[in-house]
Structure formats: structure tokens, C-alpha cells
Amino acid sequence: MKPTHKLLFVLCPMLVLGFIYYSSGKLRLHMWGQKARKCSSSIYKRPYAFISLYDKQGFLLQLDTKLPLELVYKYGNLSEGTCKPGYAAAKMTAIFPKFVKPAPMFLDRNFKRLAKVSNYFPPFGFKTQERIIDSILAATKNYGLGKELDGPGCRRCIIVGNGGILFNKSLGSRIDDYDVVVRLNEAPVAGFTKDVGTKTTMRITYPEGAIQKPENYEKDSLFVFSAFKSLDFKWLRQMVLKEKLRGIEGFWKSVAHYVPREPSDMRILNPYFIQEAAFQFIGLPFNDGLMGKGNIPTLGTVAITMALHNCDEVAVAGFGYDMNKPHAPLHYYETVKMSAIKESWTHNISKEKEFLRKLVKANVITDLTNGI
Structure with missing residues (x-):
């Protein structure tokens, strides 16, 4: 070659x-x-x-009011106004897959089995308070909403916030249409029924927020106690057992000396809702599981968290702090201004509002006053 x-x-x-x-x-x-x-x-x-399809808390990033395909068949053909069984939990799970519905509304005699709260001090649990809680529950004897509301029927709940945005909205009749009406702390009904309604199923409060004048309590509502510190349980035991109030030095303001309710009408809110709202939903600082600066959710958000687990449909009214209006009324029943909320060291209003907006945007909850 x-x-x-x-x-x-x-x-x-x-x-x-x-x-x-x-x-x-x-x-x-x-x-x-x-x-x-x-x-x-x-x-x-x-x-x-x-x-990632989810934010750092675990919520779906792309939120809208449309029903996921798996829920269209279940709820899409129901007529408007019909209560939708399991709707709030289903929508919540669709945008927050870590959500698990079973969580009892109130503590009962088996409360020590609640592992998620047994190892935390108040407000995120009941550690060191087991004996005093036992004595309180032995006296109250009832641990639910009552025969009518504890049944298998569909339950529509509304959390009535205390915001000034409620004033002059004439939502009273719409609020009263709900099966369960939840009110917070000392927010009055008398004199404001046109805007806030007349019905109260339960009033959730803590010692410093409780109504101090016995005559201002509604006659037929549950007194639901939410503890934020160990001293709060001692106060509740004295209220349940109708004892003379003692040891009030640890409260940050004056507290009620008497609650005009029979023990059978008093409940202890499951502290898991405070824990879940703070750390899982809002993303507040854990602070070793202790109450600290900016790591406590407002009672309104705690009540909404409770409702997501225990109600088929959830609505709110009177929620939303508009920090761009510092001179607007903070509450519908008094003249305290919006700017006062800035002085709170326990709450993180901006992060909390971010969480609530997710619920509204995804139609997990309905906001009657459009304040969120």
C-alpha cells in the first residue's frame, strides 16, 4: 500500500x-x-x-380559590349555601400537606396522652401542670361543645375578631347564622349587635383578657380558657371552684375575680393550637419551646387554628390590622388606636397576617370583613 x-x-x-x-x-x-x-x-x-412547590413553612406557593381536581367531585356540585362536610380540612391539606385534622378542641380526662403538648411548658403545652389540670377537669366533667354540636352533622363556624373593621358593617344577622360563633376575650355584644350579632357559642380568653364584670357575660355560652403561663391554671382552678382569688402578683394587668359560669360550662382549650399556629403555620421563633419575644400568635389566630381542625367550614369577621392607618380604631368597642399594636412584644403581626392571607387566598377560610 x-x-x-x-x-x-x-x-x-x-x-x-x-x-x-x-x-x-x-x-x-x-x-x-x-x-x-x-x-x-x-x-x-x-x-x-x-x-420547590412549597414555601419554607410547607405551604403551596401558587395559591388560588379553585378546588383541586380531587375535591371538585366531592364539593363542586353542592348548591350554594349548603354546608360542605370536611371542606376546611380538605382545602387546608391541599395547600399544606403536613396538616393532620385530628386534634381535640378541649382537654379531657385523657389529656396526658396528647404527646405533642405533654413535653412543652405553657403556652405551648401543659408540662408541670398535670395535677392542677386533673383537678379542674374533675370539676368541669364536660369536655365537648354539647349534644347538638358534638353530633355527626356538618358544622359551620365563625371566629369573630375584635377589630375596628367590624364597626358599622351590619354583619350581625350573618354572624348569627353560623352553627358555632366564637368570640374572644372581653369583646362586648350588648350595644353592638347590629354589627357583631347576638349569638355566642364560646368565648375564648385568658385571665387578663376575661370579662371582669359578671353582668357582661352572655347567659348561654361556654367559657373557654387558653393558658399562656403556669399561673393561669391556678387562676382557672379558683374560678372553677369558686374560690377567693389569691396570688395575683404574676399577672400583667388586673384579672377577673369571678366567672359567672357553672363548672360544667367551662373548658380548657387544647394548647396544641397555640403550638401549631406559632411554629408550623406562622414560623415564629421556637425559643426552646418557651414564651419569648415575638413568638406568641394572637388569640384570634389560635381560634382559627382550632376551627380548622374541628369545623367543616370556617369564616372570620373583624380580623386585620392595617398598620398604614395608625389612628384608626384598633377594636370595634373602644377608642384605642391601631398604633397601640406596635407596642406588643409577644406577637409578630406581619408574619401572622402573611399566614392568614394564605388561608383567604386559597379559600380555606372566608373573610366577611375583607380585612385580611
């Missing part, structure tokens, strides 16, 4: 292989470029990057 033929014999395969390599490289670059362009929106930072 001539030398030139030998050279061509060697070069030709090399040229062919080089062409194939070059072509395949161009092909790879072209395909990579297509993928990169596909992922070039503001959400995507680089090709093939892991893109």
Missing part, C-alpha cells in the same frame, strides 16, 4: 469520528439550550435546579 493511501486510511476514520463527536456535541448544546430557555423564568435560577 502506498504511503498516501495509508495516510488516507488513517485520516478518514478520524475525520468521521470527529464529525460524529462534533455533531453530537452541537446536539447536546442545542438540547441544553432548549432546556435552559424553558427554565429561564424568574422562578428558575439555573438549568435543572430543584424547584
Whole structure:
């Protein structure tokens, strides 16, 4: 074989292989470029990057009011105004997959089995308070809402906040249409029924927030106690057993000396709702599981959390702090201004509002006053 033929014999395969390599490289670059362009929106930072569908708390990033496909069949054909069984929990699970519905509303005689709260001090649990809680529950003897509301029927609940946004909205009759009407602390009904309604199923409070004038209590409502510190349980035991109030030095303001309710009408709210709202839903600082600066949810958000676990449909009214209006009334029943909320060291209003907006945007809850 001539030398030139030998050279061509060697070069030709090399040229062919080089062409194939070059072509395949161009092909790879072209395909990579297509993928990169596909992922070039503001959400995507680089090709093939892991893109989470959920925020750091575990909530779906893309929220809307549409029913997920798996819920359309169950709820899509129900007529408007019909109570939708399990709706709030189903919608909550759709946007927050970690949500688990079973969580008793109130503590009962088996409360020590509640593992999620047994290892935390108040307000996130009941550690060190077991004996005093036992004595309180032995006296109250009832641990539910009552025969009518504890049945298997569909339950529509509304949490009535204390916000000034309620004033002059004439929502009283709509609020009274709900099966369960939850009110908070000392917010009055008398004199404001046009806006806040007349019905009260339960009033959730803590010692410093409880109504101090016995005549201002509604006749047929449950007194639901929410503890934020160990001293609160001592106060509750004295209220349940109708004892003379003693040891009030640890409260940050004056407290009620008497609650005009029979023990059978008094309940202890499950502290799990405070824990879940603070750390799972809002993302407040854990602070070693102790109450600290900016890590306590407002009682309104605690009540909403309770309702998500125990009601089929959940609505709110009187929620929302507009910090751009510092001179607007903070509450519907008094002249304290919005700016006063800035002085609170226990709450993080902006993070809490962010959480509540997720619930409204995804139609997990209905906001009658559009304040959230």
C-alpha cells in the first residue's frame, strides 16, 4: 500500500469520528439550550435546579380559590349555601400537606396522652401542670361543645375578631347564622349587635383578657380558657371552684375575680393550637419551646387554628390590622388606636397576617370583613 493511501486510511476514520463527536456535541448544546430557555423564568435560577412547590413553612406557593381536581367531585356540585362536610380540612391539606385534622378542641380526662403538648411548658403545652389540670377537669366533667354540636352533622363556624373593621358593617344577622360563633376575650355584644350579632357559642380568653364584670357575660355560652403561663391554671382552678382569688402578683394587668359560669360550662382549650399556629403555620421563633419575644400568635389566630381542625367550614369577621392607618380604631368597642399594636412584644403581626392571607387566598377560610 502506498504511503498516501495509508495516510488516507488513517485520516478518514478520524475525520468521521470527529464529525460524529462534533455533531453530537452541537446536539447536546442545542438540547441544553432548549432546556435552559424553558427554565429561564424568574422562578428558575439555573438549568435543572430543584424547584420547590412549597414555601419554607410547607405551604403551596401558587395559591388560588379553585378546588383541586380531587375535591371538585366531592364539593363542586353542592348548591350554594349548603354546608360542605370536611371542606376546611380538605382545602387546608391541599395547600399544606403536613396538616393532620385530628386534634381535640378541649382537654379531657385523657389529656396526658396528647404527646405533642405533654413535653412543652405553657403556652405551648401543659408540662408541670398535670395535677392542677386533673383537678379542674374533675370539676368541669364536660369536655365537648354539647349534644347538638358534638353530633355527626356538618358544622359551620365563625371566629369573630375584635377589630375596628367590624364597626358599622351590619354583619350581625350573618354572624348569627353560623352553627358555632366564637368570640374572644372581653369583646362586648350588648350595644353592638347590629354589627357583631347576638349569638355566642364560646368565648375564648385568658385571665387578663376575661370579662371582669359578671353582668357582661352572655347567659348561654361556654367559657373557654387558653393558658399562656403556669399561673393561669391556678387562676382557672379558683374560678372553677369558686374560690377567693389569691396570688395575683404574676399577672400583667388586673384579672377577673369571678366567672359567672357553672363548672360544667367551662373548658380548657387544647394548647396544641397555640403550638401549631406559632411554629408550623406562622414560623415564629421556637425559643426552646418557651414564651419569648415575638413568638406568641394572637388569640384570634389560635381560634382559627382550632376551627380548622374541628369545623367543616370556617369564616372570620373583624380580623386585620392595617398598620398604614395608625389612628384608626384598633377594636370595634373602644377608642384605642391601631398604633397601640406596635407596642406588643409577644406577637409578630406581619408574619401572622402573611399566614392568614394564605388561608383567604386559597379559600380555606372566608373573610366577611375583607380585612385580611
